[in-house]
Amino acid sequence: MYRLYFFTIVLLSITSINAMAQADNYVSTGYCRFRQGVWEKEWVQSSDASFIINHDSGEIRFDHTTWASHSLKIDRSENSQTEEGVPLIIYYCTEPANGDKWELRFNEWTVFDEAIYYYYYQIEIKNPYSLMRFMTKKAD
Amino acid sequence: MKKTYFIIALLICLSGISVTAQVSRFTTSAFSRTSPDMNDNWKPWSDWLPMTDGQFLIDRDNMRASLDSDSWGTHINMQIDSTAESMAAQGITLFTFYCSSLDAGYDRKQYNIEILAYKKPDVSEVQYQYTIYLTDLYSSTKFLARYEEPSE
Numbered sequence: 200m201y202r203l204y205f206f207t208i209v210l211l212s213i214t215s216i217n218a219m220a221q222a223d224n225y226v227s228t229g230y231c232r233f234r235q236g237v238w239e240k241e242w243v244q245s246s247d248a249s250f251i252i253n254h255d256s257g258e259i260r261f262d263h264t265t266w267a268s269h270s271l272k273i274d275r276s277e278n279s280q281t282e283e284g285v286p287l288i289i290y291y292c293t294e295p296a297n298g299d300k301w302e303l304r305f306n307e308w309t310v311f312d313e314a315i316y317y318y319y320y321q322i323e324i325k326n327p328y329s330l331m332r333f334m335t336k337k338a339d
Numbered sequence: 340m341k342k343t344y345f346i347i348a349l350l351i352c353l354s355g356i357s358v359t360a361q362v363s364r365f366t367t368s369a370f371s372r373t374s375p376d377m378n379d380n381w382k383p384w385s386d387w388l389p390m391t392d393g394q395f396l397i398d399r400d401n402m403r404a405s406l407d408s409d410s411w412g413t414h415i416n417m418q419i420d421s422t423a424e425s426m427a428a429q430g431i432t433l434f435t436f437y438c439s440s441l442d443a444g445y446d447r448k449q450y451n452i453e454i455l456a457y458k459k460p461d462v463s464e465v466q467y468q469y470t471i472y473l474t475d476l477y478s479s480t481k482f483l484a485r486y487e488e489p490s491e
Contacts, residue, residue: 228386240410242388244372310369310387311459312470312483313431317387334388 222253225320225335233330248333250322252290252305259292259303261324269294271301281306294326301326308334361400365454365469365484367393367408374478381479393482395471397436397452404438404452406473415473416441417450431457450475 227248231239251260259271271292279287290303304323309316323332370390373382393408402419417438427433433455440448453472458465469484 229388231389240390240392242390244385244388308389310483311468312371312387312481313428313455313457319387334386336386 221255222251224338225250225252225322226338227333227335228319229334231332233332238332242334248335249338250333250335259290269301270296271303299327361398362489363395363397363399364487364489365395365397365471365482366487367391367395367471367482367484369483370480372478372480384481387483390482393484395452395482395484397454403441404436414442415450417452427455431455448475 227245229242229244230248231242233239247264249262253259257273259273261269261271271294274291274293276291277289279289281287285306287304287306290305292301292303293299294301302325306321308319308321310319318336320335320337321332322335324330367390369387370393371384371387373384376382390408392410393406396403396405398404399419399422404417404419406413406415418441419436419438421437423435425433433453436452438450438452440450451472451474453474455470456467459468467486469486471482471484473480473482
């Protein structure tokens with residue numbers, strides 16, 4: 200009987216670990232746009248956008264409170280770095296619904312204030328219609 | 340002769356430090372905001388966002404301070420009415436500047452500028468980082484900033 204409990208607990212643990220490892224959720228804290236050939240320097244606070252990056256299924260989901268949602272298939276990813284030398288992952292994607300090509304650039308943005316580190320993740324999206332950056336943090 | 344050179348060099352160094360300490364320039368890298376709620380309690384600070392074009396100037400010689408940011412369309416000129424210096428915590432120095440607006444139409448609006456100077460824990464070299472608070476009656480914005488060494 201104890202052995203059965205043990206195996207049940209082990210199985211539950213493994214499945215929950217897998218469930219956690221499958222997808223990373225990010226919610227936006229702000230955005231900035233690329234307009235007339237330059238990045239706007241002003242970042243606007245906004246929690247309207249969210250991203251789910253699922254490495255296991257190779258999919259990225261982009262949701263926004265007022266825009267259409269998009270499900271993207273990751274075609275390939277590439278490791279690079281930002282101008283400041285921060286590691287950067289570039290996801291090259293296709294939106295199966297319409298064949299649009301998307302590019303997502305993902306890098307960590309760390310802030311140290313007095314005694315605490317704050318971890319954010321910048322996600323830059325480029326699709327046939329827009330180019331913009333979201334600052335995000337991991338969803339609880 | 341060597342002693343004379345030493346004294347001259349020392350005097351140059353000291354005067355340089357004194358001059359550079361009078362006008363301090365800071366460039367921002369990030370900001371966070373708060374404001375009072377309905378019960379006049381300050382809300383939690385917002386998440387940090389990048390802000391790379393903010394320029395703070397503290398001119399102790401002329402008792403002037405300013406904040407300029409083209410992206411925000413912010414240009415605040417202030418008179419420093421009084422100053423204070425204290426320790427906010429171990430290893431964190433706090434400089435406070437009590438200011439009033441010099442800009443037309445602001446009717447001597449009061450601002451507090453508080454500058455915290457501290458070292459990042461995992462950086463081996465002696466490198467200070469600054470958190471600058473700009474507070475008025477209705478809002479407070481804090482900026483992460485780096486000190487701009489004077490060119491000459």
